[in-house]
Amino acid sequence: MAVFVPLLALGAAGLLRTFQSEVARRRNKQYISPKANRTNTLGGNPANGLENRMRFGTKKPVFAYPVDIDVDQDHIRISQYKYKRPGVGAGAKEGAHQRANASAPGASTAGMQYEGSIILPMPKVSDANAAEWGKSEMDAMELMKLQAAGIGLGAGQRGLDQRQEQSMGGNPFSGSNANNLGGGPTRGQKGEYFWQNLPLPYLAKKTADSIGGNVTGDDAIGRTRGQIMNPNAELLFQGTTLREFGFKWQMVARSSREGQMIRQIIRKLKIGAAPKFNNTALMEFPDIFHIKYMKGRNELMTANRFEQLALTSILVDYAPDGTWTTYDDSQPISIRMELNFKELRPIWRTHHEKFAPELSVGY
Numbered sequence: 001m002a003v004f005v006p007l008l009a010l011g012a013a014g015l016l017r018t019f020q021s022e023v024a025r026r027r028n029k030q031y032i033s034p035k036a037n038r039t040n041t042l043g044g045n046p047a048n049g050l051e052n053r054m055r056f057g058t059k060k061p062v063f064a065y066p067v068d069i070d071v072d073q074d075h076i077r078i079s080q081y082k083y084k085r086p087g088v089g090a091g092a093k094e095g096a097h098q099r100a101n102a103s104a105p106g107a108s109t110a111g112m113q114y115e116g117s118i119i120l121p122m123p124k125v126s127d128a129n130a131a132e133w134g135k136s137e138m139d140a141m142e143l144m145k146l147q148a149a150g151i152g153l154g155a156g157q158r159g160l161d162q163r164q165e166q167s168m169g170g171n172p173f174s175g176s177n178a179n180n181l182g183g184g185p186t187r188g189q190k191g192e193y194f195w196q197n198l199p200l201p202y203l204a205k206k207t208a209d210s211i212g213g214n215v216t217g218d219d220a221i222g223r224t225r226g227q228i229m230n231p232n233a234e235l236l237f238q239g240t241t242l243r244e245f246g247f248k249w250q251m252v253a254r255s256s257r258e259g260q261m262i263r264q265i266i267r268k269l270k271i272g273a274a275p276k277f278n279n280t281a282l283m284e285f286p287d288i289f290h291i292k293y294m295k296g297r298n299e300l301m302t303a304n305r306f307e308q309l310a311l312t313s314i315l316v317d318y319a320p321d322g323t324w325t326t327y328d329d330s331q332p333i334s335i336r337m338e339l340n341f342k343e344l345r346p347i348w349r350t351h352h353e354k355f356a357p358e359l360s361v362g363y
Helices: 005-026 092-098 140-149 162-167 200-211 216-224 256-273 349-355
Strands: 062-064 074-081 114-121 131-136 234-238 244-252 288-295 310-315 334-343
Touching: 062 256, 074 256, 114 256, 140 200, 200 216, 256 310, 256 334
Parallel strands: 062 114
Antiparallel strands: 074 114, 074 288, 131 234, 244 334, 288 310, 310 334
């Protein structure tokens, strides 16, 4: 009897409201908050429908999850643009020399066709900046050839300088050493002159080639002299890397409108990442993206910045809990979305020093 007392206290009107609320909840049309139908804009001015507003001075839609997201709080903005090579279209004649190379810093979305934006809550934020370094090896003969061609490579000299000649035991091709491969005042660790050992790498390679099989020059010298060729190894810079970023969101539809918004966001990203069919001979690039961590109208100083990016993969799990669970309209209650981006060009020193504010963390 005590169970029915609260229900009786509600009266007929209260029971009707409770029943209607339960029906609406089952149909995924439940009340969520006043902001669901009247969303805050930048600066706090109300507007009807964030996804239908001309938010950044364009006519393209802005999609957002949650639908009542407060953009005056930290959030991520993913803007979509139609891919365009530099030196193409208006002003192509002036920029034609840049058309084949777009790796320099300072790329801009100016002139690219804007395709809209997506606003989402802040994901897990991290960045990794790296450069390629690798081992370089050269034997004595290769070093001598490089030294001989040094002036052409910007070394500022050709041949050996006086210090090198002294450390190597003197030049046998000058003065009293002209006909003496063993000449010179300085002996090596084994009591042999550098110039006497100089032909060994060449002879070892020729011997290994004549023997064949898996025999190397080091095998030939090692088995006959107990030595191997000095590889003169050192670590050298070998190039740049392209950064990759992965983001994950768990999106729960709290209303049918929010469920529709989630579907629109997924569809827009899939369209942007897909290549465009041109004809049987050619196809066009997918769209590219520009990502910013924002608070209001300002880009965050406390998180990294991005170059232009390609959306390389989209993973959507419509049953992240392992079971297909939906509302009455078949909208999944929870959806997990994972996006993987890769930057179009390397991050140069210029990015940090010129394009990022001094008090920010840079790119």
